[in-house]
Amino acid sequence: MGNIAWEMTHTVETSATRAFAWKYWTTVSNWADPPAEFEFQGPFQAGSRGVTRFPGQAPIEWFLQRVYPPTTATIAMPLSGALLFFEWRFDDRPDGRTRISQRIVLEGEKADSYRTQVASTFAASIPDGMNKIARAMTEARARKTDAHL
Numbered sequence: 001m002g003n004i005a006w007e008m009t010h011t012v013e014t015s016a017t018r019a020f021a022w023k024y025w026t027t028v029s030n031w032a033d034p035p036a037e038f039e040f041q042g043p044f045q046a047g048s049r050g051v052t053r054f055p056g057q058a059p060i061e062w063f064l065q066r067v068y069p070p071t072t073a074t075i076a077m078p079l080s081g082a083l084l085f086f087e088w089r090f091d092d093r094p095d096g097r098t099r100i101s102q103r104i105v106l107e108g109e110k111a112d113s114y115r116t117q118v119a120s121t122f123a124a125s126i127p128d129g130m131n132k133i134a135r136a137m138t139e140a141r142a143r144k145t146d147a148h149l
């Protein structure tokens with residue numbers, strides 16, 4: 001498609017290792033973000049499909065476009081005349097932590113018609129959601145470490 005109508009990137013860090021963070025994130029049951037509910041069919045690989053449900057709204061269908069474990073994955077959400085991409089990246093930090101970046105891109109012939117809604121929805125929700133998942137990874141990693149003591 002090529003013509004980008006809107007994009008944003010947000011980055012967080014977790015004390016979890018990249019391997020742990022990747023495994024945690026690719027377990028879709030960990031995507032707790034009420035009131036949204038997520039369904040996923042198949043293994044976490046390119047081509048697998050999922051659905052996001054919000055109360056009182058039509059289901060939102062998406063698919064994994066690219067997956068390169070344990071570093072990157074791109075979720076694509078087709079819209080009428082546009083595509084919304086969520087590109088996730090997991091990078092090792094020298095101190096053993098993991099930097100997690102999410103780049104959201106709206107592009108396509110009719111992308112401009114979605115720009116205002118997409119920008120207002122994600123500019124507000126992505127930072128909080130990513131901070132929440134980074135904390136959850138840190139806590140899950142700590143529980144796993146404590147269980148081995």
